[in-house]
Amino acid sequence: MRTAARFAVGLRLEDVAVARGGRTILADVSLTLAPRETLLVKGRNGAGKTTLLRAIAGLLPVERGRIALTNAGSEAQDRRGHAIYAGHADALKPALTVRENLAFWAKLHRAPIARIEEALAALDLASLADQPAARLSAGQKRRAGLTRLVLSGKPLWLLDEPAAAIDADSLARLTGLVKAHCDKGGAAIIATHDRISLPSARAVIVGPEATA
Amino acid sequence: MSGLVAIVARDVVLALRAGGGAVQAALFFALAVLVFALAVGPDLDTLAELAAPVLWTAALLSTLVSLDRIFQADFEDGSLDVMIETADLLELVVLAKAVAHWLTSALPLIIAAPVLALLLNLPQEGYGPLLLSLAIGTPALSLIGALGAALTLGMRRAGALVSILVGPLYAPTLIFGVGAAKAGLEGAPSYGPSLLLLGAVTLFAAALAPLAGAAAIRFNMR
Numbered sequence: 059m060r061t062a063a064r065f066a067v068g069l070r071l072e073d074v075a076v077a078r079g080g081r082t083i084l085a086d087v088s089l090t091l092a093p094r095e096t097l098l099v100k101g102r103n104g105a106g107k108t109t110l111l112r113a114i115a116g117l118l119p120v121e122r123g124r125i126a127l128t129n130a131g132s133e134a135q136d137r138r139g140h141a142i143y144a145g146h147a148d149a150l151k152p153a154l155t156v157r158e159n160l161a162f163w164a165k166l167h168r169a170p171i172a173r174i175e176e177a178l179a180a181l182d183l184a185s186l187a188d189q190p191a192a193r194l195s196a197g198q199k200r201r202a203g204l205t206r207l208v209l210s211g212k213p214l215w216l217l218d219e220p221a222a223a224i225d226a227d228s229l230a231r232l233t234g235l236v237k238a239h240c241d242k243g244g245a246a247i248i249a250t251h252d253r254i255s256l257p258s259a260r261a262v263i264v265g266p267e268a269t270a
Numbered sequence: 271m272s273g274l275v276a277i278v279a280r281d282v283v284l285a286l287r288a289g290g291g292a293v294q295a296a297l298f299f300a301l302a303v304l305v306f307a308l309a310v311g312p313d314l315d316t317l318a319e320l321a322a323p324v325l326w327t328a329a330l331l332s333t334l335v336s337l338d339r340i341f342q343a344d345f346e347d348g349s350l351d352v353m354i355e356t357a358d359l360l361e362l363v364v365l366a367k368a369v370a371h372w373l374t375s376a377l378p379l380i381i382a383a384p385v386l387a388l389l390l391n392l393p394q395e396g397y398g399p400l401l402l403s404l405a406i407g408t409p410a411l412s413l414i415g416a417l418g419a420a421l422t423l424g425m426r427r428a429g430a431l432v433s434i435l436v437g438p439l440y441a442p443t444l445i446f447g448v449g450a451a452k453a454g455l456e457g458a459p460s461y462g463p464s465l466l467l468l469g470a471v472t473l474f475a476a477a478l479a480p481l482a483g484a485a486a487i488r489f490n491m492r
Binding site: 077079115116118119145146147149150154163166203 | 272273275276277280283284287288289290346347348349351352353354355356357491492
């Protein structure tokens with residue numbers, strides 16, 4: 059399933075406009091993302107970073123313009139099948155253990171069971187796997203939420219403020235994970251303030267400052 | 271398909287764990303029946319007469335109470351995003367959530383109903399028709415309820431609004447459900463047709479609620 063052709067994916071946005079609740083949040087956003095590339099999306103609070111990521115993930119309809127996958131072979135039309143969004147909300151059920159939460163996501167993503175342990179190890183959660191999610195700290199919850207990226211096996215990662223609440227070590231681990239993902243042919247878009255440093259990443263600004 | 275099974279299984283596990291809703295639903299149902307019984311008083315004939323309508327009304331009310339749980343928690347914690355991202359058909363996710371709601375909110379009521387029927391002095395021959403009518407009719411309550419929950423997704427304090435929205439839509443199920451339970455008790459010829467009509471309402475809800483519910487979720491996620 060995870061052949062190189064399917065895994066190498068890029069993205070092109072052409073004059074995209076997205077509205078939420080009848081109000082246009084984003085207008086005329088154009089950008090390209092090549093396979094193996096990481097894009098940092100910056101902008102003030104409320105500039106539309108989350109809206110952009112949700113639109114790319116297919117969770118929000120695009121009002122105008124076009125979002126297209128590139129370099130993804132013939133089955134590239136379904137964007138949803140290639141992108142995974144890890145948002146502010148960690149999607150954890152407090153009453154379930156960390157491993158149970160991951161197992162649920164793995165089933166939804168049709169991921170092999172082995173990938174659960176892989177994801178736990180990737181975000182240093184193996185020792186917490188049998189704790190109820192309710193007992194995790196904010197940073198641990200965020201890390202558990204980010205395991206969705208690894209579990210999904212999707213080539214295009216969309217991270218929304220992943221640095222919030224996590225410590226420097228975990229942040230280094232996360233950036234390492236994103237880098238390894240991109241080296242394998244994947245791509246990532248990270249909405250963030252300036253805490254994340256990825257030398258290879260390109261930055262774009264959305265919102266009012268973008269045109270200034 | 272396995273994703274849908276996972277959604278149902280997870281909701282059942284959550285309902286059974288501490289703070290889940292399965293026990294709450296049964297207790298609310300028992301409380302509603304008890305309040306009716308206390309208000310009617312000790313006259314056994316009147317209680318027997320009212321047993322089926324009271325049990326059906328209490329089942330309807332306790333279903334209403336649990337409706338806002340169907341999508342709201344998943345919406346707030348981001349689980350609904352994961353379901354939308356991974357589902358082939360959002361309609362089937364709505365159906366799975368309705369099935370999970372039935373298993374965690376209606377099934378406990380059906381299990382508790384015989385005990386409470388005893389309290390209401392329901393004649394022996396009334397148990398079969400009562401349980402059968404509940405089994406056939408309550409899936410419609412969960413299905414229509416899931417639609418109501420989808421329509422009010424993202425609203426604060428949606429609980430009361432869902433009840434107002436969904437309550438009138440429960441009328442056919444209530445009427446045919448009580449009709450079937452009473453007809454069965456009295457051995458009336460309308461027993462079979464009442465059950466069929468009740469089943470028809472449930473099938474209609476099963477066909478329509480997932481479609482409309484998915485459309486409502488797509489709209490409310492914007």
